[in-house]
Amino acid sequence: MTKKLVVAMAAATVFMAACGGNSGESKPAETKDSTPAATTPTTTASSDKGLELIGGSDCTTCHRIAKDGPGATIGPAYSEVAAKYAPAADTTVNRLVKKIISGGSGVWGTIPMTPHPALKEEDAKTIVAYIMTLKK
Numbered sequence: 717m718t719k720k721l722v723v724a725m726a727a728a729t730v731f732m733a734a735c736g737g738n739s740g741e742s743k744p745a746e747t748k749d750s751t752p753a754a755t756t757p758t759t760t761a762s763s764d765k766g767l768e769l770i771g772g773s774d775c776t777t778c779h780r781i782a783k784d785g786p787g788a789t790i791g792p793a794y795s796e797v798a799a800k801y802a803p804a805a806d807t808t809v810n811r812l813v814k815k816i817i818s819g820g821s822g823v824w825g826t827i828p829m830t831p832h833p834a835l836k837e838e839d840a841k842t843i844v845a846y847i848m849t850l851k852k
Contacts, residue, residue: 766846769839770794773832781850792824798851812847813840 770776778791792800801808815823817840819831832840 795850
């Protein structure tokens with residue numbers, strides 16, 4: 717497990733350096749989530765899948781699980797997103813799913829979020845469901 721974490725963190729660092737910021741393209745990463753287990757909440761099978769989808773995408777290039785997680789980020793931490801939105805509202809889930817797939821800017825600052833048009837809506841909903849488990 718520790719070896720996998722080190723490899724994932726190294727790959728994420730290389731990916732972020734190669735990415736060079738927001739190019740407007742979404743390129744899935746071949747890495748798993750690089751956040752230490754200590755910052756990962758107790759999860760269910762559904763939220764485990766959400767965390768797996770995050771780790772297998774380019775999400776961790778700009779976001780972390782918690783604000784105090786390792787590394788600088790461009791976008792908000794998932795815990796900040798969870799704190800901002802009502803988790804039970806279908807309109808919130810649908811809005812966040814659309815934001816993940818379509819991208820956008822203005823909610824968290826001027827840097828736009830890269831669109832992820834290849835991401836299935838069901839997978840985006842699973843990611844949002846996981847993020848909402850981080851609400852304190």
